Structure formats: C-alpha cells, structure tokens
Amino acid sequence: MPASPATPIRLVLVDDHEMVLHGLDAMLGHFPEEVRIVGQATTAAGALTQVSEHSPDLVLCDVRIGKESGLDLCRQITAQYPGTKVVLLTVYDDEHYLYQALRVGASGYILKRIDGQELVGHLRRAREGETVVDHALAGRVALSAARLSAGEFWSGAHLGLTQRESEVLELLVSGHSNKAVAGRLVVSEDTVKTHVRGLYRKLGVSDRSGAIAVALREGLFH
Known part of the structure; x- marks a missing residue:
C-alpha cells in the first residue's frame, strides 16, 4: 500500500563524502514534514545495513561511492529490498550513466546542483512510482529517443x-x-x-x- 502523501519520506543518504551528507541533511532539514532522514552511510556495505535496519522508502546515493559503484548498490537494493526505491544524486551529467541507472532499476537520476525544493519534489514523485530525471538531462534523453525511433542512432x-x-x-x-x-x-x-x-x-x-x-x-x- 503506497504511503500517504502526508507521511514524510523515510530516506537513507549514501555518499562517500561526509561533507555532502551534512549538506544534504541540512538542506532536507528545511522540509521536516516531507522528508525524514532515517540513516546515512559512506559505503555500500553501510548502505545495505541501513536499508536492512530501517526499511526506508528511498535511498539517495551517488553513482560512485569511493571505489565502489552506486549502480551496483542500486541493483542490490532493488533486488533484495523491493519495497525500497533508489534515486541517484550525482555530478555526472552524462547520458550513459543515466541509461545504466535505469537498467539497474533506479527510480531517478538527479544532478547535485539541484535545490532543496526541487529535490524534495523529485523524491516525492519517485516514492509515488514515477521515474524522475534531472531537467538538464531530460531534454537530451528525449532527443535521443526521437533520434532512435527515426533510425538515426x-x-x-x-x-x-x-x-x-x-x-x-x-x-x-x-x-x-x-x-x-x-x-x-x-x-x-x-x-x-x-x-x-x-x-x-x-x-x-x-x-x-x-x-x-x-x-x-x-x-x-x-
């Protein structure tokens, strides 16, 4: 049964830089009625532990977690914990990472330059079952799809x-x-x-x- 829109999103943050985690914590702290951070991790193993312990609605993680792959982590989470969705938050403004993210089951791909209000909106839509893509990439993806259907790829x-x-x-x-x-x-x-x-x-x-x-x-x- 989907969560009520009035229920805060239960979120686990994953990034190998603690400064990024602190920044996200502070940013999302302005939206306590919409997002509740239930766990944080700096490694893939730590992320899996947090998901196992807290059963969050969403995991927000980077494409790279130190030397580990956020894409592999996404694949593991979606396979082992089907009730938890994964949204990737990254600096990689590159369609190939987006395509790979979607292939491993990610519910979203967002660039780190996003502001707090936009991020919360994306997280809300991802929890509701949408696949969210950063606006900066969405246009290019649409163009790629058009070119593909036209046989130009x-x-x-x-x-x-x-x-x-x-x-x-x-x-x-x-x-x-x-x-x-x-x-x-x-x-x-x-x-x-x-x-x-x-x-x-x-x-x-x-x-x-x-x-x-x-x-x-x-x-x-x-």
Missing part, C-alpha cells in the same frame, strides 16, 4: 557509446588490433586506446573479451 547508443566508440567496438569484434583500428579510422593508436578505455568504462568491463561479449549479447553488430 548507431549501435550501442542506448548503452551510452559515442558513435566513434561504437565504430571502434565493431572493429574490435571483427578481430582488429588497436593498430589496425587506428589505420581503418585514420587516427592515432593513442586515440584508439582512449576510445577503448571509454567504451570499457561504459560497458562495465575491463578487457577486450568482456567488451566483445557485451556486444554479442546485446546484438549490436550483425
């Missing part, structure tokens, strides 16, 4: 890959070395390595075989 765009990263990945799948990719695309080998590192990061893999496996699993190239 490239393979891997939905995973956050740039067009050049997609071209590099296609050549890797075809068995080309970095040097051969550089020759085909008429760029330096260092440039290819930069694109390779970027696509590894976006696909969540650490090597060529992992990238190829994702490409094949997603059916990116035919």
Whole structure:
C-alpha cells in the first residue's frame, strides 16, 4: 500500500563524502514534514545495513561511492529490498550513466546542483512510482529517443557509446588490433586506446573479451 502523501519520506543518504551528507541533511532539514532522514552511510556495505535496519522508502546515493559503484548498490537494493526505491544524486551529467541507472532499476537520476525544493519534489514523485530525471538531462534523453525511433542512432547508443566508440567496438569484434583500428579510422593508436578505455568504462568491463561479449549479447553488430 503506497504511503500517504502526508507521511514524510523515510530516506537513507549514501555518499562517500561526509561533507555532502551534512549538506544534504541540512538542506532536507528545511522540509521536516516531507522528508525524514532515517540513516546515512559512506559505503555500500553501510548502505545495505541501513536499508536492512530501517526499511526506508528511498535511498539517495551517488553513482560512485569511493571505489565502489552506486549502480551496483542500486541493483542490490532493488533486488533484495523491493519495497525500497533508489534515486541517484550525482555530478555526472552524462547520458550513459543515466541509461545504466535505469537498467539497474533506479527510480531517478538527479544532478547535485539541484535545490532543496526541487529535490524534495523529485523524491516525492519517485516514492509515488514515477521515474524522475534531472531537467538538464531530460531534454537530451528525449532527443535521443526521437533520434532512435527515426533510425538515426548507431549501435550501442542506448548503452551510452559515442558513435566513434561504437565504430571502434565493431572493429574490435571483427578481430582488429588497436593498430589496425587506428589505420581503418585514420587516427592515432593513442586515440584508439582512449576510445577503448571509454567504451570499457561504459560497458562495465575491463578487457577486450568482456567488451566483445557485451556486444554479442546485446546484438549490436550483425
């Protein structure tokens, strides 16, 4: 049964910087009738403990928690505690992180430059079942969707890959070395390595075989 709109949102804050936690605590403290912070954590393990102990409505966490992944944490929370929603609050103004967040079950993706009133509004809508996206990203996402439906996108765009990263990945799948990719695309080998590192990061893999496996699993190239 959904919570009454009059019931404060029970919230757990997760960020590896205590200064950020203090700032959020102070910001949301101006809205005691709408938000009640029931726990805070600076690590993924600490976050899971807080969720287990307090059964919050929402967890507000960063995409990165030190060396840990807020995306992995989101996946764990939504799998283990289906009654708790996760909203990501981050500095990463990047569609590929947004797409990954939605893929792991996040209920929202918000940039840290947001003010308190907007943040509370987003949290309220997320608790009510909406998927909330920061206004700064929403327009770009809508444009991406329009381009995709018009057939103007490239393979891997939905995973956050740039067009050049997609071209590099296609050549890797075809068995080309970095040097051969550089020759085909008429760029330096260092440039290819930069694109390779970027696509590894976006696909969540650490090597060529992992990238190829994702490409094949997603059916990116035919």
